[in-house]
Amino acid sequence: FNYAGTVNGSTTAGPVPSALISCTPVLAPVTLVSSNATPTLAKSGDVVTLTFTVSRSITAPTVTLGGHSVTATNTSGNVWTANFTVGATDTEGAVAFSIGFTSTDGFAGTAVTATTDASTVTIDLTAPETTLTSQPASLSASATATFTFSATAAVRYEASLDGGAYVAATSPATLTGLADGSHTFAVRALDAAGNVDATPASYTWTVDTVVTPPVVIPPETPTVPSTTPTLTGTAEAGSTVKIYEGTTLLGTTTADATGAWSFTPSTPLDNGAHTLTVTATDAAGNVSQIS
Numbered sequence: 001f002n003y004a005g006t007v008n009g010s011t012t013a014g015p016v017p018s019a020l021i022s023c024t025p026v027l028a029p030v031t032l033v034s035s036n037a038t039p040t041l042a043k044s045g046d047v048v049t050l051t052f053t054v055s056r057s058i059t060a061p062t063v064t065l066g067g068h069s070v071t072a073t074n075t076s077g078n079v080w081t082a083n084f085t086v087g088a089t090d091t092e093g094a095v096a097f098s099i100g101f102t103s104t105d106g107f108a109g110t111a112v113t114a115t116t117d118a119s120t121v122t123i124d125l126t127a128p129e130t131t132l133t134s135q136p137a138s139l140s141a142s143a144t145a146t147f148t149f150s151a152t153a154a155v156r157y158e159a160s161l162d163g164g165a166y167v168a169a170t171s172p173a174t175l176t177g178l179a180d181g182s183h184t185f186a187v188r189a190l191d192a193a194g195n196v197d198a199t200p201a202s203y204t205w206t207v208d209t210v211v212t213p214p215v216v217i218p219p220e221t222p223t224v225p226s227t228t229p230t231l232t233g234t235a236e237a238g239s240t241v242k243i244y245e246g247t248t249l250l251g252t253t254t255a256d257a258t259g260a261w262s263f264t265p266s267t268p269l270d271n272g273a274h275t276l277t278v279t280a281t282d283a284a285g286n287v288s289q290i291s
Helices: 018-023
Strands: 027-034 047-054 062-065 068-070 073-076 079-085 097-100 130-134 145-151 156-161 167-169 173-175 181-190 201-207 215-217 231-234 240-245 248-254 260-263 276-281
Touching: 027 097, 047 062, 047 097, 062 079, 068 079, 130 181, 130 201, 145 156, 145 181, 145 201, 173 181, 231 276, 240 260, 248 260
Parallel strands: none
Antiparallel strands: 027 047, 047 079, 062 068, 062 097, 073 079, 130 145, 145 173, 156 167, 156 181, 181 201, 215 231, 231 260, 240 248, 240 276
């Protein structure tokens, strides 16, 4: 016979001889895998590797992988590998490939475009977007703060406090033992491929757990010639000062930017001895001890 499929010189077409079929190289197994922690996914920087074994010796195959023409390397025996590194401009989705090959004695195999074990790799270049859904007030009287957050396609989160290292976090996240002063909480999501939100959600607030007790400046003499005396003193700037006689609230005033305050009762006091006390409440809601 000859390789055209004729038998004994006859012009009548016959079946393709089995000897010819056995000369055609076959690829098996053919596998596709990513260097990602999840081998079926690939993000920018991950390496996608195509591995195939040929039934007989072939010349250098022609391989396209993920839209790239790549060079296959004969790693051992009839085993070949080809790979490419995923870049930021690669197309998201399933990685396509094609292997064209010919045996060393000239028999061309059918181009292969699918794995033999159903292995696939999907390129995912889209990072999740993180959103804070609740947070403390911008001025808080509590040394504890709770945050809730969410993100698109997130599988885990990392959070940072005051510029510190990011550590694993879950929503809700509660911070305790916060010192008075300004704090910044930042949180970022990571998806299944390991893409990290490059613009973490962040929030800055102030913790204020202490209020300065108000001071009353005593009158020059213990006896004043008025039933509506003016009281003066100092307190935390901007705080609300409340003046009491016993448990009766006589009125309120606000300490100015320097902390100074003054108060004149709108209802005259009875003649006689009076004992007045004051408290201060700051903008965070902290209430001082009685002065």
